[in-house]
Amino acid sequence: MTLSARPLRLSTTEGGFDAALAARLHWSADTDAGIEKVVADIIADVRSRGDAAVLEYTNRFDRLAATSLRELELGQAEMKAAFEGLPARQREALENAARRVRSYHEAQKKASGESWSYRDADGTLLGQKVTPVDRVGIYVPGGKAAYPSSVLMNAIPAQVAGVAEIIMVVPHPGAQNALLLAAAWLAGATRAFTIGGAQAVAALAYGTETVPRVDKVTGPGNAYVASAKRRVFGQVGIDMIAGPSEILVLADGTTPADWVAMDLFSQAEHDELAQSILLCPDAAYIDEVQRAIDRMLPEMPRAGIIATSLTNRGALIRTRSMEEACEISNRVAPEHLEIASADPHRWEPLLRHAGAIFLGAYTSESLGDYCAGPNHVLPTSTTARFSSPLGVYDFQKRSSLIEVSQAGAQVLGVIAAELAYGEGLQAHARAAELRLKR
Missing domain, CATH: 3.40.50.1980 (Nitrogenase molybdenum iron protein domain)
Incomplete structure (x- = not known):
């Protein structure tokens, strides 16, 4: 036919x-009710039993017989060996891709990811302090196919942002791909675990005895992964539901x-x-x-x-x-x-x-x-109306800086007190007024 x-x-x-x-x-984007129930149960189990639950689900879904989660961790030496063992043309292509992705995100950081401040006429300092997330988890699909490019696109902007620890999780079949492991080493993955699915997302979000808890989870996955990311949002940050x-x-x-x-x-x-x-x-x-x-x-x-x-x-x-x-x-x-x-x-x-x-x-x-060079993790399903590609800014957060001068307190204090009294918040108003010169 x-x-x-x-x-x-x-x-x-x-x-x-x-x-x-x-x-x-x-x-x-609504997930099947059956999937939602399975994911909810897995997340609750991982929160309760930690390593044991992650190991049980991983052995079941990936048909493994691991006896501890430590067996499923990939070391830096293994990732480096995968990189060094690649055929020359493949290694060169991976290096060139990583270099271009890194250059783009370095330019992005310079344009939109730096701290800034200024002083107004009375000497008050106002600004923004930009700092990286401490630890992120990147989910790399690997059940049906391996995606080394996804490793580069998630890990490199995190590294450029200054993230200290990048924890990669990938289903066991994907971890057998040398190009994927090589990409992880080249992109700066700190640790890697051959676990996938909802149990991997839960382990990253809540932490277990072996898998460290992260501050943000990024990367695409199947319906179970998407459902898990949606459920753990708030405990950790996520990039998007793709x-x-x-x-x-x-x-x-x-x-x-x-x-x-x-x-x-x-x-x-x-x-x-x-x-x-x-x-x-x-x-x-x-x-x-x-x-x-x-x-x-x-x-x-x-x-x-x-x-x-x-x-x-x-x-x-x-x-x-x-x-x-x-x-x-x-x-x-x-x-x-x-x-x-x-x-x-x-x-x-x-x-x-x-x-x-x-x-x-x-x-x-x-x-x-x-x-x-630009990131290939992009908003889908009309969400580009209000969201952006994954970037350095997704691995940073911003703190406002305020240093009010004595002269500035005389101006701002009057304004703040008037508005605070209008809202019925007397302590707010008095805190501002105490700094006024009498």
């Missing part, structure tokens, strides 16, 4: 377009159709729920992209996943203009947004909501996934 992928064809000139688009975009991967391509018809079709494939191959959307005002070009999809799909090793994703969640949308395409893109607020145009800088100012924007025909989203 020949596989086919038929993304939904829509046009903004057709009646019911808005409803059809909303239906195609719909994805619920949904299925997404790409939206704005095309003016000047980029080879094969390139655009393959970029749509690049997200569709993640899983059946991934979403790939094309917005273009040229109907003939959209037809050309569909022909490219038909021609190239049989060549893809993950053709079945791609076909399901494109057919069930993909869309090829004809717009009235590129301007309208930009408006729709802002409504979608995609994780990855490609501007496949001869003049991408004409359209970029019109785009307000996206996790990452890829400018021009030569900027494939896949380059951002691995080695361009």
Whole structure:
């Protein structure tokens, strides 16, 4: 049987377009009640029994026979040996990717992650002190596949931010991947444990006899991991609850159709729920992209996943203009947004909501996934309307600095007392008034 992928064809000139688009975009972050119950039980058990519970669940889910959690810890020597044992070309590619990711996040820290202060006219000092989180946990998926790039994207900005301890957890199958372990060593992971799932998140959030408690947990995972992160939020910080991967391509018809079709494939191959959307005002070009999809799909090793994703969640949308395409893109607020145009800088100012924007025909989203430099951990499911990519700032916190001069106290004290009396908080008012000169 020949596989086919038929993304939904829509046009903004057709009646019911808005409803059809909303239906195609719909994805619920709500987790199955059965998963929620399992995760709640695991977290409670890990809080109660610590190492013993983590070990029990890990042995059960990963089919292991470990007798202690110490057996599941990876040392620095093992990670370094994995790095040194890589084939030369693979090691060089990993080093180059890490260097670019590090350079980008160092620039990000300089631009938005430094302390600052100033003094006003009466000598009062006001400012902000930026300090790193002490200890973070990074969750690296590793059940069905290994993701060394995810290690780089989570650990390097933490290290650049100045985090002292970076604890990596990865399911046992993923820990067998030498490239992943090499990435952990290169990116500065302090300790690593071959544990995954809700039990790993709980161990990081609450600590056990062996796994240290962290201040923040970052990194993607399956529905059990997402549910666990949601439940431990408040005890620890988290980066985000990620949904299925997404790409939206704005095309003016000047980029080879094969390139655009393959970029749509690049997200569709993640899983059946991934979403790939094309917005273009040229109907003939959209037809050309569909022909490219038909021609190239049989060549893809993950053709079945791609076909399901494109057919069930993909869309090829004809717009009235590129301007309208930009408006729709802002409504979608995609994780990855490609501007496949001869003049991408004409359209970029019109785009307000996206996790990452890829400018021009030569900027494939896949380059951002691995080695361009900016972080590939991005907001999904329209959350780019209010959230940002993972960055150095996610591993820092900010403290306000206030040093009021004697002269400043005479001005601010009067203002504060007046407002405090208005709120009925006399002690607040008197604390300010006691510093006034009589």
